[in-house]
Amino acid sequence: MGLTVLSGPSGVGKGTVVAAVRRLFPDVWVSVSATTRAPRPGETDGVEYHFVDDDRFDRMVKDGEFVEHATFAGNRYGTPRAPLERRLDDGLPALLEIELQGARQVRTAIPSARFVFLTPPSWDELVRRLTGRGTERPEVIERRLARARVELTAEPEFDAVVVNDDVEAAAARLVSLLITE
């Protein structure tokens, strides 16, 4: 049981499925990324993300503090190296929820990781979910949907594909992948 990387287009339900995975499998450790995105209502610094400004993000990049980092829809995101390495050194399961460019960097840095792609039942359903969440302005949704079209073509790069039709079923499938050698 090592590292599992979960990717998939914005709005597919990664956050929702990861929350269900935590309930089914409380031993899983989920990395907390750093981001320059502004917190959404209800998000707490250090819980969903470490919210940092651009200067701090630059310094973290320069100091080699990230396993991977990428810009997504105008904001920067990165996986802090030290907590992940501690967890993997102890041989415990770890989960990263990151976008495609970051997943590709992890594939190079940690080739033994397992890569899982979460996909929507249909394009229209993805649009409905991203719009229905109501957390982004229309132009941000457009940017994320444009990016989603690109990300969906990368599905064949992944070791496993999970369709997020039903949240609990998708979460159970992800847990089974997390605990498989």
Ligand SMILES: Nc1nc2c(ncn2[C@@H]2O[C@H](COP(=O)(O)OP(=O)(O)O)[C@@H](O)[C@H]2O)c(=O)[nH]1
């Ligand atoms: N490369 C990379 N992507 C990340 C990281 N943390 C989050 N992301 C991805 O960045 C994208 C945008 O995340 P966010 O703004 O929280 O929106 P949401 O995932 O649609 O709720 C998603 O695809 C996340 O999986 C990270 O540390 N590195």
Ligand SMILES: Nc1ncnc2c1ncn2[C@@H]1O[C@H](COP(=O)(O)OP(=O)(O)O)[C@@H](O)[C@H]1O
């Ligand atoms: N299986 C599902 N069926 C219907 N709606 C879903 C499902 N999974 C997630 N959602 C909804 O879709 C929206 C986007 O989910 P979210 O977890 O924020 O996606 P992501 O983290 O991939 O951007 C949310 O409003 C969420 O409640």
